[in-house]
Amino acid sequence: MKRSRINDILREGDAFIRSFGYRLPPFAYLSPRALKASNHAQIKARRMGWDITDYGAEKFDDMGLFLFTTRNGLNSDLGKKSAMLYAEKIMISRVKQLSPMHRHNLKVEDIINRGGGTLVIELFMADSAGHIDRDADVSVMVDGIHRTLPAGEHLALDPGESVTLFPNNWHAFWADGGDVLIGEVSTVNDDLTDNIFEQPIGRFSNIEEDEDPLYLLVSDYDIHLSP
Template sequence: MKRSEINRYIREAKEFMAVHRFLLPDWAYWTPAEWSTKGEECDLIRECAMGWDLTDFGWGDFEKIGLTLITLRNGSFVRQDKPYCEKIMLVRKNQLTPTHFHWNKTEDIINRGGGVLCMRLWKADKVTEAKTDGQIIIFVDGVKKQVAPGEVLRLKPGQSVCYEPYLYHQFWGEDDHCLVGEVSTVNDDVKDNRFEDPKGRFPQIDEDEDPECLLCNEYPMV
């Protein structure tokens, strides 16, 4: 991806979140120059990969396959300081987050506003990690629901669903962009993502202009 694209998409995400009155922490707006002045007082942000995360998942077509998100709080498997994570995401209309599951993470996905959030789910075999054809029991806002593998599940604004480990999922916005929250156990995007068709979790960047803000894997270390 081009840095100019990343800058633009993050600006758009900030504007979208502001429209929906979702307020971000101060450090979500820090420039690279401001980050260069930050010392060990910001180590938790660095170590827990809090901050902006924008990816095309290695497919090279962000508007078709991609995601913009910011991790607001997160624990650490090393520190074992807190058992939870929170993210907020911009899921664009017809933009797919590709099929994947997590070995460890349990997460609630919440439609915080905008359009209808659509998803397809499949159970993964714990040995082969292949999709299975078994019926799926999930909880939508705490209410038990059975869905068939690959069936489209739609969440209107205000609704949520719980994903357990070894549950393949993909999602996209149906009729408009969606503001999507995630509340989960500790998140580790390096070691706890199993994509059905892996290409790459973080984008290769063409530095055609200076970054306006840094991604969560780009912070200068002290």
């Protein structure tokens, strides 16, 4: 994906987020130079910030996702009695833009439709080996109420509705009837090791640097924020 395209997506996404009265934290708008000059150690370590992905497929409009991680704990703190064991993201799923089938080994997450169209989530259970079970009914919790759905069911969430997904819940999602602003509240988020995809795809985009970055992505930190 070209950096110029990523910059456009950042501007469009920020405007969409603001249209719902949501505001990102101040560090979101630091220039690459300002972010490097600031005390960025915790932002980098916790991988907080912008994330635009096409899953390495170079077809963002068909398969992709806009994310911003506003807060995040550390994997090394998991299991402690008193620690930051949670994460929060704001995301945008565009109409018919697929976030592909995946699950997590550790993360439990609430996926919340914060506004816009309908968020459609395709659901399967994992078998004992962690693979997709295409026959087993799916057990999820929708706004605190347990629901049992057939394998492969499309769960439709209207604005204000949410679903709780556990590591044994395979899921893919997309927007229908309008782009969707998505909230995610979860245990510690680790996009480097805790995403298991059905297909052999990447988690981050391959970037062609045709212009300077407007803001750094979390995938830029190791390069641009190195000492």
